[in-house]
Amino acid sequence: MGTVQYRPQTPLFIPLSPSGILHSDMKRRISILGSTGSIGTQTLDVIRDHPDVFEVVGLAGYRNLDLLNQQIEEFRPLLASAGEPNPQLNGDSGCRWSPEYLEGLTEVATLDEADTVVVATVGAAGLVPTLAALRAGKNVALANKEVLVMGGDILMAEARRLNRPIIPIDSEHSAILQCLQGESSHTIEKIVITASGGPFREWDVERIRRANIDEALNHPTWSMGKKITVDSATLLNKGLEVIEAHHLFDIDVDRIEVVIHPQSIIHSMVEFNDGAVIAQMGVPDMKVPIQYALTVPDRLPRRDPTLDLAALRQLTFDQPDFEKFPCLRMAFEACRKGGGYPAVLSVANEVSVDAFLNKRIPFGAISELIEAALEHHKDPSHLDFEAILQIDSQTRTFVNQRLTDKSNLQPSHPG
Template structure:
């Protein structure tokens, strides 16, 4: 029985992780859950999975939920709560499913405690990849990717040497506006942006998919996960989201991972690795699909992806500023304070003003993150 802790249990990845757990009740036990502000859903999860430890976003929410929890349940809140769920639980594996850089300290705490990591919080590696990977190596902690693209690359490299990989290609659906020109993006709405053609994801990631920031974050994450230089990472538009990513080797051979666009598959693979289990998802029929389509990435059409490559190559706190500026810009767009195209202009302006710190420690990373958030809110 593998004990699981989930940071971000009420979000898209968190709920799908619990769906996987439900389908294998003899394999997994939920030891700790950290939700945010969705108290009603968190209470449903507590009732079903009976975790020992629960955490919520604020002290006020903790006061609200406390009398509704089963006797003996340990309750925490805020950043302390995330760290307690990550490092203070009896979990063998911590699934970091929270969105944003808020997951960094709890992920580091879980690694320090020797917990296996199921990584869905890409911002952790984007903002502090050097710190996370160095600590994981020192502690002998495996970091198993949950994102479909990184899970695909991880599977393609099974039994292979990364030294023999010529390049890694991450596929991108193109998001809600993949068939629109830049001129047509001028008047798109929040409601339009949230209609992803392939995947069921949370609001923030869905917007990131439309701007291609999500793919930019994944490029930086892939650099750290697989130790591959940016010149060996490519992005290809693939509208069907069937080929999740692939690896080309030095002999010209290509190994790709295919499947339906169902996040439960990579989640389950991370939970059960190195074994595989039957999945609740539907089966892929290439005969029914008939054709798969691919297009070269247009970096003029998707400038946020270009910026991600630039920040990754610069290193230091540049990716931190990129991510923080985007989080604020997306929140402002979702609140209908700015237009869709202003997301990318805010990111670019923040990066132009940011003074990069090379080889930053955690304090420098958090300082850069805080500065970028304030500046992105002002622009």
């Protein structure tokens, strides 16, 4: 019998020489969109750990110019951009500055010298540059999950057509990718995505409704940017990951299951048709999946502590509570409906989370605003990239109108 290979319908793998990246003379040349954020800075940590393997050629930040300028000073990219002018940029850094915001982001995403683009922006910001990076022939290492939630059908079709990989950085999807190595796609029974359960796992519905910002940002196992941390508290983050997995692994949403696993040690699992379940485990540290996304299917040594199972003593699992966490239910429903619904879900969430973080609405109003936006949405007959951008703008307008009309919302909370 010949060897059976996992043949994804989507091009998930970077073509490597048989000896892999470690033995290549060529450095991998990386551009990072969102270099000043949590994933962006950890990507730079990985690159700093392996200067013989990686080289930074492009950096894009947004508002944090001080950090961006420090990164430019240290990594000496060829091109950099941000959301505003950068008068501090030192003329002799050797770095070209792209002065316009969106054009700059796209310029960094399509830079000739880059072979891999890490998309670590947040929300809808990464949508246009990700498509541009694929079309420019880049390997895309994707953290910005909202991009796939909003435009998954179009982006995956484009990745397939161009034979370019979209490699997940999200720890759950990296885990699934690792579980699928050497497997055959037709033997997958289901994908099991683990969730920590967030800070409100054991709270009752009323207390969750009134949760304040500090409580929502107090994630039990991961240290991340503010939006994803709030998304983890509503469990919408897990819902976005379900939709992301549906696109990346070309699997029906009803064959994706979410399991609460508070220790965040098993990052996800795949069950096969013979009943075997393969799980990927490790310390909850995003540097592991970031590094894997940059080397797949090869690996590089880790310098930090690794997993100590005996110290952990136990791993526990539970079912998610769809009543207590309606955002997770809505994400499954939006994925089943398809079309523009996942984009509405994602954009309505983005605007609502921003309103929560600016103390304009209580925590409980986030799910109410998303529900209202989904109910209001009329899906277009044809969904192309323009239609997605239009849904983005219509959903922002709808949610912002709701936010202006305070009578639709509970009073704002104190902190």
